[in-house]
Amino acid sequence: MNLAVDHAWVLPFLGLALLPLVRLPVTGFDAPWNALLPADAQSRVWTWLIKLMGVVAITGLVLGLAGLHREEYAVDRVGNGAHIVLLLDRSQSMDHSFAGRATSGAEEAKSAAAERLLSEFVSERKNDRTGVAAYSTGPLFVLPLTDDREAVLAAVRALRLPALAQTHIGKGLLLALSYFAGQALTGSRIVLLVSDGAAVVDPDSEQKLRKLFKEHQIRLYWIFLRTLGSPGIFEIPEYPRDDNASVRPERYLHLFFESLGIPYKAYEAENPAALRQAIADIDRIESLPIHYQARIPRLDLTPLCYGAAGFALLLLIGVKLSEAESWEKA
Amino acid sequence: MDHGAGFSAGPALKLSTRARDPRFVCLALALLSVGVTLFHPTLKLSRPVFDHIVVVDITRSMNVADYRVESRSTSRLETVKSALRSALRELPCGSRLGLGLFTERRSFLLFEPIEVCRGFEAVDTAIEHIDWRMAWGADSRIADGLYDALNQFQNYGSNLVFVTDGQEAPPLNPRYKREFGAFKGKLRGLIVGAGGLSPAPIPKFDERGEAVGFYSEDDVPHRSSFGLPPKPPSEIEGYHERNAPFGSERVIGTEHLSSLKEDYLRQLADETGLVYRRLEKPEELSLALKSPEFARLEAVAADIRWLPAGLALAALVVLYGILPFRLR
Known part of the structure; x- marks a missing residue:
């Protein structure tokens, strides 16, 4: 003072x-x-x-x-909050509706629904430090972990603009984890992955991911925006021949996450209401005490x-x- | 019980007699001024602030190291990044900066414009992390990327700053030219040319992202082979409808080298109604971004309490310092 x-x-x-x-x-x-x-x-x-x-x-x-x-000046306070990295899928299919079609008047694109509900989530959680990462074919560093809610909202709002090309999730996850390097270990550290598909994680990234998830003590949430009629992440394929990573990348990514030995929860959302439910659930769970610096x-x-x-x-x-x-x- | 500087026990004297006492006048003036100060008078002023969406070309040719910064050769992308970071520091508070990337044929907005003072750290870190590895495609279709930017960002009310070296890759087929007619003059802004004017080799990276020399003649196409050939078949040497629609001639050019294509960028600027500027030194960008033509006037309430407070102080100085001790 x-x-x-x-x-x-x-x-x-x-x-x-x-x-x-x-x-x-x-x-x-x-x-x-x-x-x-x-x-x-x-x-x-x-x-x-x-x-x-x-x-x-x-x-x-x-x-x-x-x-x-x-x-x-800053004072140390204890409150409810977390370090959250939003990892957003910016592949083209995110611009389609939950029914898997190009959007028309009545149907909201998956990216638009995600934008709306994530904005609410970010606005309501006052003590979080939030970072934003995205991925398509390449990993996209958007914003570092920051207290500046306005900045985070500006990045989330950019979800409304058209998305890019393919899905390269391994690189995206590595980027999200890199946000925690050199950060003080306080409160919970969360990666919130919002995607509508998955891809095979290459073995090279897999090794690194296993190590880093443990090392940084990450809690992982995956909101899978399921397109109507497409196989979900929990569904076991009818024919064993389909039970492999290239036919069912979603299911195998889920299995990979489960095998990490970290707190992990997956949500399947087939419509905006289910997405809202998933986000509310995470909001409820992730209210562990966190040391944070309040600015006076x-x-x-x-x-x-x-x-x-x-x-x-x-x-x-x-x-x-x-x-x-x-x-x-x- | 009267004494040297004393008080009368009786009622206050009439104000008219007081008004003739310069000490009283000074005190009254000071009190009045301080009273005004307490009401926090402000003056409506407008000051220039700048809203920009900066789109940075992250294609391979931006890795060409043809800048010299402090006698070290520096890549175009690194130079652009340091130019942007120093510009960010110099934009007045209230200005906003959005950041986008260009590669392939798309401009991709990372975040909408963020206020540069409160969001300084976040925006600065984001600029620092721009990397050619973020690219989602290998083509460099500048006219298309610019068109995409003009189309997507037309309703943000910001200026567009498109930073590129002008190297189209693969080369354009003149038959398919992007028309900007609909967007001409819709957005104000800059096309910033980055790079040197003499052709320089483009660094090549392996799949792990490590430098492995430079692109050679054989690595890149030197002419467009997309769509219909630009000339009628009769004029193409060795034309074959199926096997060689662009002719059989082996074309070797200089597409594996890269230089700033100023003429092309000037032409694009002309077609889109943007202003072309070349980036020669990193410091220049902030000047270009603060050019008055891109300013938005923001009304601010300027604090003018110093005026009455200064007056009150002056009155007290007269009272204590200037008026003679004995006053008659």
Whole structure:
């Protein structure tokens, strides 16, 4: 907690505050013989008060002009929150509706539904640090973990724009995990994967992913936006010959995630309502205590300075109004 | 019990007599001014801020190291990134910056414009992380990417800043030219040309992303072989309808080298109503981005409390410092 000023060059004018100590604002006049006047404790008090008021008035004005404020500072708080990386699938199929068609008036695209509900999610969770990563054919670094909710919303809103090409999930996951490198281990660390499909994770990435998920103590949530009629992640194929990673990449990605030995939960959402349900569920689970730094914003102290100066001046005016007239005029 | 500087026990004297006392006038003036200050007077001012969506070309030719920054050769992309980061620092608060990437034939928005002061760290880190490996395709269809950007970002109310070296790859077939008519003048903004004017080799990377020399003549197509040939068949040497629709001639050009195609970018700027600027030094970008033609005037309430407060202080200085001690 520090005090600071905006315009330091004004501060030397504080020297002016010494003036009231040597001069009085009241009109002096000669008494026939000052020594005749008895020492009077009340007068002394008044004299000092008048001087003090002058000092306060000038000091207040100078500090106000200098822009005195308390600087922004951070305090450690414990609250409910998490470090969340939103990993968003930006492959072309995300722009289709849940029914698997190009969107028409009534049907919402999967990406649009995700945008709407994720925006709500981000806006409501006040203590999270959120990062955004995306992937298509390549991994796309969007925003680092940040407290700036407006920035995160700006990145989530970009989901409304057309998506890109293919799905390369391995690279996307590696990118999402890289966000946690060098971050203090506090609160829960979450990767929230929102996708409508999956692809085979190449063996090279697989090894790295196994290691990193453990190392960073990640909790993984996968919201699978299932297109109507397509096989889900929990469904076991009818024919054993179909039970392989290239026919059912979703199911095998799910199995891979389960084998990681980390807290993991998958949701299948076939419509916006189910997506909302999944997000609400995650919101409920992920309210573990987290140490976070709350920012106490800058406090402007100039009204206080001007107020003090005003009060002092008011008293001085009062003194002035009850001033005796000089003997000569009287 | 009257004394040197004393008080009368009686009622206050009439105000008219007080008004003749310069000390009283000074005090009253100071009190009045401070009173005004407490009401926090402001003045409506407008100041220029800048909203930009910056789209950065991340195709392979942007890896060409033909900039020299502090006597080290630096790639076009790295130079553009450091230029953008210093521009971000210099945009006035209230400005907003959105970031997009161009490759293949698409412009992809990473995030909508974010306020540059509150969001500085996030945006700065995002710029730092731009990498050619983010590319989702290998083509470099600049006219198409620019068209896509103009189309997608037309309703954001931001300026478009499209940063590229102008290298179309594979080469364009002049028969299929992008028409910008519908978008001309819809968005204000810049086409920023990055790169040197003399052809330089394009670094080549293996699938792990490690540098393995440069592209050679044989690595890249030197002419378009898409769609119908640009000339009528009778003028094409060795024309065969199925086997050699573009002719049998072996075309070797300089497409494996890359230089800034200024003429082409000027032409695109002309067709789209954008302004062309060449990026010669990283510092130049922030000047271009702060050009008055791209400003949006934002109304701000300027604090003018210093005016009455200064007046009050002046009155007190007169009272204590200038008026003679004895006043008659």
